[in-house]
Amino acid sequence: MPSGDGAPPGAHPSRVRLGGGAVIGSLRGTVLDRSAAGEALVEVGGVGYRVTVAPGTLAGLGDVGAPVFFWVHHHVRDDAVTLYGFTARPERDCFEALIGAHGVGPALALAILSVHTPMTLRRCLLDGDLDALTLVPGVGKKTAARLLIELKSRLDLPELDLVAFEGGADGASARSELRAALAGLGYEPDEVGAVLRRLPADGEVEPMLREALKLLAVER
Structure with missing residues (x-):
């Protein structure tokens, strides 16, 4: 992974120091290339960083040479180091919450965020909406029910009165x-x-x- 140490002042990627190592938190540079496989090559101070992004993010990038800024999740495994890029910080925060859930890896987390924005995902959790979660490729009813239960404790919902899901999959289906x-x-x-x-x-x-129809009749 390039370090960018030869970049001029002000061109370094944003970093957070953890345990003596450098973790990339953001990148600001120019689009050098992009691939249909969902990867953007971002040049920062003469160094090219390969950044994995969602299809919608890739489609929204400018032409080669256009300026770009990504909030970055620096994902480290024994066999790979990958940068995941997001144009908004809430997307990155949501991605990090998703990959903290059991059975959700980066690929599935990106797939979820390709279908739902962080706000619509919160709405899915709030409303117990299994059908909305199953719109994500690879997510069936059982996986959606598990995600409803697990993600409610991982995604911060300060502005929403999150209902409990103790009713489980049956309650969510209803x-x-x-x-x-x-x-x-x-x-x-x-x-x-x-x-x-x-x-x-x-x-x-x-x-x-x-009961819902009664409430809606009053509202209208």
């Missing part, structure tokens, strides 16, 4: 059915999300649907 039923009746996603936060974390679909 809420997903309720969400689909309300959407089918023509309610907007924001309306559905707001009313779900006012309902119990689990329960039977029909009574919850009746």
Whole structure:
């Protein structure tokens, strides 16, 4: 991995010192190249850094020579050292929370963030939305149910009143059915999300649907 030690003042990647080692926290430079495999080559002070990014991030990069800034997660394993780049700090923070969950590696974490922004992922957790998580390639119902339970303790939700998921997969499935039923009746996603936060974390679909419709009728 290039160190960038020969770069002029002000061109160094941002670093955090941990245990005497240099951990790259951000990169500011120019786009030197990019590949369809999801890798951008960023030149900083004459040194090229290979940065793995999500497909949407790769598509949003400028042409060769364009300026670029990434918040970076420096991932170190016994057999590889990889830089993962994000255009916004909340994306990097969310990525790091995801890879801390059991069974979630960097590839799956990137896949999740390719489908959901950090905010929509938080909404999925808040609403117990299994169906939204299964939109991610490689995530089935069982994996989604496990992620709902595990990620709620890893993702910081200061602005949201996170409901408990003690109801497990059955409770989450009931809420997903309720969400689909309300959407089918023509309610907007924001309306559905707001009313779900006012309902119990689990329960039977029909009574919850009746209660949701009462609440929505009052709101409208």
